Amino acid sequence: xxxxxxxxxxxxxxxxxxxxxxxxxxxxxxxxxxxxxxxxxxxxxxxxxxxxxxxxxxxxxxxxxxxxxxxxxxxxxxxxxxxxxxxxxxxxxxxxxxxxxxxxxxxxxxxxxxxxxxxxxxxxxxxxxxxxxxxxxxxxxxxxxxxxxxxxxxxxxxxxxxxxxxxxxxxxxxxxxxxxxxxxxxxxxxxxxxxxxxxxxxxxxxxxxxxxxxxxxxxxxxxxxxxxxxxxxxxxxxxxxxxxxxxxxxxxxxxxxxxxxxx
Numbered sequence: 296x297x298x299x300x301x302x303x304x305x306x307x308x309x310x311x312x313x314x315x316x317x318x319x320x321x322x323x324x325x326x327x328x329x330x331x332x333x334x335x336x337x338x339x340x341x342x343x344x345x346x347x348x349x350x351x352x353x354x355x356x357x358x359x360x361x362x363x364x365x366x367x368x369x370x371x372x373x374x375x376x377x378x379x380x381x382x383x384x385x386x387x388x389x390x391x392x393x394x395x396x397x398x399x400x401x402x403x404x405x406x407x408x409x410x411x412x413x414x415x416x417x418x419x420x421x422x423x424x425x426x427x428x429x430x431x432x433x434x435x436x437x438x439x440x441x442x443x444x445x446x447x448x449x450x451x452x453x454x455x456x457x458x459x460x461x462x463x464x465x466x467x468x469x470x471x472x473x474x475x476x477x478x479x480x481x482x483x484x485x486x487x488x489x490x491x492x493x494x495x496x497x498x499x500x501x502x503x504x505x506x507x508x509x510x511x512x513x514x515x516x517x518x519x520x521x522x523x524x525x526x527x528x529x530x531x532x533x534x535x536x537x538x539x540x541x542x543x544x545x546x547x548x549x550x551x552x553x554x555x556x557x558x
Contacts, residue, residue, distance in 0.1 A: 296339055296340075296342060296343035296344075296345070296346070298336075298339065301332050301336065302328055302332070303317065303318055303319045303323075303326075303328050303329040303332055304316065304317060304318065304329070304332050304333070304336055305318045305354065308345055308346070309491065310495065310498065311345065311346070311347035311348060311495070311498035311499070312346075312347070312348050312349070312350060312491055312494040312495055312498055313340060313343065313345070313346035313348070313349045313350070313396075314349075314350045314352070314487075314491065315336065315340075315349060315350070315351045315352070316352055316353060316354045317329070317351075317352070317353045317354065317358065317359045317410070318353075318354040318355075320354070320355055321355065321356075321357075322355075322356075322357040322359070322360035322405065323353045323354060323355070323357050323358065323359040323360065323410070324359065324360045324361065324362065324363040324366075325359060325361060325362050325363060325366070325408075325409055325410065326363045326365075326366040327366055327369075327370075327376075327380075330366075330380060330383050330384075330387075330409075331383055333383070333387045333409075333413070334382075334383035334384075334386035334387050334390070335386070335390075336390075337387075337390035337391045337393075337394045337398075338386075338390045338394075340394060340396055341390070341393070341394050341395070341396065343396075346396055347396065347497070347498035347499075347502050348396060348397045348398075348399065348494035348495070348497045348498040349394075349396055349397065349398045349399065349494065350399050350400075350401055350487065350490045350491050350494050351398055351399070351400050351401065351413070351414070351417060352400070352401035352402075352403050352486075352487050352490065353403055353404060353406075353410075355404075356403075356404045357403075357404035357405045357406075358400075358401075358402045358403055358404050358405060358406035358410055358414060358426065359405075359406060359407070359409075359410030360405055360407055360408075360410070361406075361407040361408025361409055361410050361411070361431070362408050362409060362435075364435075364544050364547045364548060365548070367435070367540075367544050368544055368548075370535075371535050371536070371540070371541070371544070377532065377535065381528055381532060384409075384440075384441045384442075384528060385524065385525075385528065387409075387413070387441070387442075388412075388416065388441070388442045388445075388520055388524060389520070391413065391416050391417075392416065392513050392516055392517055392520060393513075395506035395507070395509060395510050396506065397418045397419075397494070397497045397505060397506070397509060398417040398418050399417060399418065399419050399420075399421065399490045399491075399493055399494045399497075400413075400414040400415075400417035400419070400420045400421065400490070401421050401486050401487045401489075401490035401491075402414050402420060402421065402422040402423060402426050402428060402477065402486070403423050403426065403483065403486045403487060404423065404425070404426050404483075405426060405427055405428075405465075406426065406427075406428045407427075407428070407429055407430065407431055407465065408430055408431060408432060408441075408443075409441050409442070411428050411429060411430050411443070412430065412441060412442035412443050412446060413442075414428065415428075415446045415447070415450060415476065416442065416446055416516070418509055419478050419479075419490075419493060420476075420477040420478050420479070421477070421478065421479045421480075421481055421486055421489050421490040421493070422468045422471060422472070422477040422479070422480050422481070422486070423468065423480075423481065423482070423483035423486040424468045424469070424480050424481065424482055424483060425468070425483045426467075426468050426483070426486075427465040427466060427467050427468070428465065428466055428468075428471050428476065428477070429459060429463060429464055429465035429466055430443040430447065430459065430460055430463065431463035431464075431465070432460075432463065432531075433460065433461060433462070433463045434463040434543065434553075435540060435543040435544065435547070436534060436537060436539035436540035436541075436542065436543040436553070436555065437531055437534040437535055437540050437543075438527060438530040438531040438533075438534050439460050439527070439531075440527040440528045440529075440530055440531025440532075441527075441528065441531065442520075442524065442527075443460060444460065444523055444527045445516070445519050445520055445523045445524060445527070446516075447459060447460055449515075449516065449519060450475060450476055451474055451475065451476065455474060468480040537558060538556060538558050539553075539555045539556065539557065539558065542554060542555065542556070543555075
């Protein structure tokens with residue numbers, strides 16, 4: 296499989312392990328190009344005979360800071376562009392869930408919004424002790440529609456998930472491990488190497504049994520996706536058109552606190 300056409304995701308084979316790095320400096324924020332590439336990368340990995348396990352991480356000091364506010368501004372006023380984003384959002388979650396190859400997230404730095412969702416939908420999560428993770432969609436005046444409303448309750452239970460999703464609060468690594476959001480917290484320098492080591496263990500194991508065990512467990516998540524994703528994306532679409540969201544984007548660009556008015 297040739298990944299050379301990807302501009303914001305760098306792929307490197309390391310034996311049977313495929314290392315994917317989100318690469319859009321300085322914080323790997325998701326713009327239109329990365330969003331489109333996230334919608335296809337997992338389907339391409341599924342066709343890669345050399346990828347027996349995957350490590351997903353970020354280049355530089357962040358995993359990914361989530362959606363780029365400047366990109367939001369261009370999307371919110373273009374119905375055709377927004378419809379495309381919604382279709383891609385479905386593809387990202389569906390192709391990640393359908394991928395039988397084990398995916399190990401190495402959360403080497405900040406992981407927020409969609410990036411947090413992708414990390415949490417991975418099969419095992421290693422997190423740097425200096426990293427933070429969270430879903431601050433509501434801080435931008437929009438619903439956590441692209442998968443956060445599915446995976447956070449699965450991992451934390453509804454009450455605790457709603458606490459974090461309704462406030463947009465970011466968790467440090469120690470708290471994320473304590474509440475069961477991630478599997479392992481490790482020193483920052485060891486995050487990717489530990490994830491690769493674990494991926495090699497899976498790649499060298501009985502891969503069909505491993506893949507089909509993952510597929511079986513993911514049936515539970517798939518049922519939740521079928522129940523929630525379309526509704527949460529539709530509600531997110533509604534909030535994209537609110538004055539609160541427009542104010543949040545303006546405030547972010549202008550580096551000030553937003554003034555929400557509930558409309």
